Structures are given as structure tokens and as C-alpha cells.
Amino acid sequence: MSIEIKVQRVGKGDCIWLKYGKENKVNIIIDSGTATKAKEFRNIIKSISESNEVIDLLILTHIDNDHINGFKKYISKNDGKIIKEVWFHGKGVKAYAINAPHSPKSAIQLEGIMEQRKMNVNHNIFKGYKKTINEAELCILTPTREAVRRVGTIVDQYVSPHGGGVHNQDLDWIYKNDEYIRDNSDTNAASISFVFSYEGKNIAFLGDAHAEDIIDSKNDFYNGINMDLVKLPHHGSSHNITEDLMKCLLCNNFIISTNQPVDKNTIARVVNSVEKSTIYCNYSWWDCNGYYTKKDREEYVYKEKLIMKELKKDEIIFSDEGCNIWELKKN
Numbered sequence: 182m183s184i185e186i187k188v189q190r191v192g193k194g195d196c197i198w199l200k201y202g203k204e205n206k207v208n209i210i211i212d213s214g215t216a217t218k219a220k221e222f223r224n225i226i227k228s229i230s231e232s233n234e235v236i237d238l239l240i241l242t243h244i245d246n247d248h249i250n251g252f253k254k255y256i257s258k259n260d261g262k263i264i265k266e267v268w269f270h271g272k273g274v275k276a277y278a279i280n281a282p283h284s285p286k287s288a289i290q291l292e293g294i295m296e297q298r299k300m301n302v303n304h305n306i307f308k309g310y311k312k313t314i315n316e317a318e319l320c321i322l323t324p325t326r327e328a329v330r331r332v333g334t335i336v337d338q339y340v341s342p343h344g345g346g347v348h349n350q351d352l353d354w355i356y357k358n359d360e361y362i363r364d365n366s367d368t369n370a371a372s373i374s375f376v377f378s379y380e381g382k383n384i385a386f387l388g389d390a391h392a393e394d395i396i397d398s399k400n401d402f403y404n405g406i407n408m409d410l411v412k413l414p415h416h417g418s419s420h421n422i423t424e425d426l427m428k429c430l431l432c433n434n435f436i437i438s439t440n441q442p443v444d445k446n447t448i449a450r451v452v453n454s455v456e457k458s459t460i461y462c463n464y465s466w467w468d469c470n471g472y473y474t475k476k477d478r479e480e481y482v483y484k485e486k487l488i489m490k491e492l493k494k495d496e497i498i499f500s501d502e503g504c505n506i507w508e509l510k511k512n
């Protein structure tokens with residue numbers, strides 16, 4: 182076993198468990214999901230603790246509730262000693278403290294709890310920062326210092342992860358009538374996104390970051406380099422995924438973490454910029470309501486230009502040493 186990835190079912194949030202290593206296993210958790218799905222985050226901790234391992238790193242990509250509240254609920258009742266390091270940009274969001282109905286309030290409270298627990302929190306995670314853990318390298322793509330500072334000074338414009346959009350049209354029709362409106366959320370722009378490299382594999386975890394920022398950093402640090410697997414940003418939102426991004430990633434395998442039907446514009450851009458793609462999903466949102474039309478199935482699904490894979494409960498995305506494909510495996 183070399184790399185295992187488990188995408189927890191946390192509604193429309195993110196909570197991903199990355200485990201790798203030979204004799205010494207390393208556990209990295211990327212985000213912790215919503216409060217209502219906090220059990221999923223707790224289950225990872227339980228399972229790591231039962232194998233007498235630790236969480237080497239918990240990355241909270243940004244301050245939105247669907248990324249931090251699972252952990253907030255857990256840490257309110259536990260000492261957190263099993264977590265060796267946390268990456269989080271929850272400081273400097275004081276601008277919200279006065280009347281914050283949305284996430285920033287949670288972020289401030291969470292920083293307070295972690296301080297009480299004397300946890301090792303690193304707030305200095307910016308573009309270009311690199312860290313090596315047990316022969317794997319993590320290279321930060323976003324955010325810039327400026328993006329994090331902006332979250333602290335102006336009020337966030339919250340945009341729903343899913344734009345609604347048209348779902349009953351063919352992918353080809355949607356592609357012809359496609360219009361891209363970029364994500365204007367400041368908290369998303371402050372997302373920690375990074376490339377994890379281990380045993381010659383490059384995996385990008387893109388948080389809810391903005392497409393334009395990811396492209397810049399991909400060109401800066403990984404110009405022309407293939408990604409083997411990419412967690413697409415912002416739960417597959419069409420405000421964060423462009424054709425340019427898809428072409429720049431040089432990847433065929435993707436993860437989308439959400440329980441809601443993804444904007445079909447996103448899928449239309451994927452199939453028009455990547456020749457063959459496999460999308461791993463923690464919920465089978467395309468199964469219901471005829472998401473793919475007859476024409477879509479004939480043009481893309483049956484020809485295997487687009488392969489949709491549902492990650493069943495406890496199923497992990499797995500890559501062995503020397504193995505070039507990603508397999509699914511029961512835990």
C-alpha cells in the first residue's frame with residue numbers, strides 16, 4: 182500500500198483522509214465537514230487512534246462552515262492531543278466578530294478553543310510554502326497573503342456552492358451556451374490548496390480555491406507536469422472550474438465532494454477539455470432525475486470518455502507503488 186484516499190460523506194462539505202507510507206503511516210486530514218456530519222470526522226479520528234497512529238497534519242483549507250465545523254464540534258469535547266499540527270487561517274477575521282451570521286464566527290471560536298488546548302497551529306501557510314513529511318512533499322498553491330488579509334478586512338459575499346443552472350439539457354447544448362462567472366467569495370479565495378507528491382505521484386487538493394489562482398500557481402511550480410489525481414475546487418462549482426483550469430491540470434482523474442447535483446456546466450467543460458476523465462464522487466448525485474440525457478450517455482458515458490464512480494461507504498481511492506491507475510478498495 183502506498184497512497185489511500187477516503188472522501189467522507191459530509192453533505193455538501195469536504196472531509197478527506199489521506200494516508201500513505203510503508204512502515205510508518207502518515208495521516209493527513211483535509212477539512213472536517215459540516216457540524217451535522219461531524220460523525221464522519223470523528224470516525225476518522227477513532228480509526229486512526231485504534232491503529233495507534235496520529236494525525237500528522239489537519240489542514241482546514243478555509244473558514245467556511247462546511248470545512249471547519251466537524252472539527253469544531255470534535256475539539257469542543259476532546260483534548261486534541263492526537264493531532265500534531267493544524268494549518269488554519271482563522272486569525273485576523275475579527276472584522277466579522279460583531280455581527281457574523283456566517284462562518285467567520287465559528288473560525289474565531291475555533292481559534293480560541295485550539296489556543297486553550299495548546300495545539301500546534303500554523304497560520305503561515307501561503308503560496309510557495311513547502312513541507313516534507315515522511316518523504317512526501319506538500320507544495321502550497323494558494324492562498325497569497327493578500328487573499329487571507331482580505332478575508333479579515335471586508336465582509337464576505339457568500340455565494341452558494343451550487344449555482345443551480347440547467348440540468349435537463351445535453352452537455353453539448355450547455356457547452357455551446359456556456360458562460361463563466363467567476364467565484365467572488367473572499368473566503369474561498371483564501372483557501373489553502375496544495376499539491377501532494379509521493380512516490381512519483383502528484384495529487385492536487387484544491388479546497389474551494391479560485392480557478393485563476395490555481396492556474397497561476399500550477400504554471401509557477403508545476404509547469405507542464407501531470408497531476409495524477411485532482412480534488413476539484415468548491416464542490417464542483419462552475420464558478421471555480423474553467424476549461425483553462427482543466428487543460429492546465431494535465432489530469433484524467435478527479436474527485437468531487439458534494440451531495441448535490443453538480444452544475445452541468447462544470448461537466449460540460451470537463452468533457453470538452455479532457456479526452457478521458459474519471460470522476461470519483463462521495464455521493465451518486467447524477468443517478469437521480471436523469472442528470473445525464475440519452476445523448477450525453479451515448480456521446481460520453483458509453484464511449485467511456487466520462488466515467489462516473491461512486492465511492493461507496495468505506496471505499497477508498499487507492500494507488501499502489503508502480504501502479505498507474507487509481508483503484509477502489511474496501512477499507
Ligand SMILES: [Zn+2]
Nearest residue numbers: 194245247389
Ligand atoms: Zn466548501
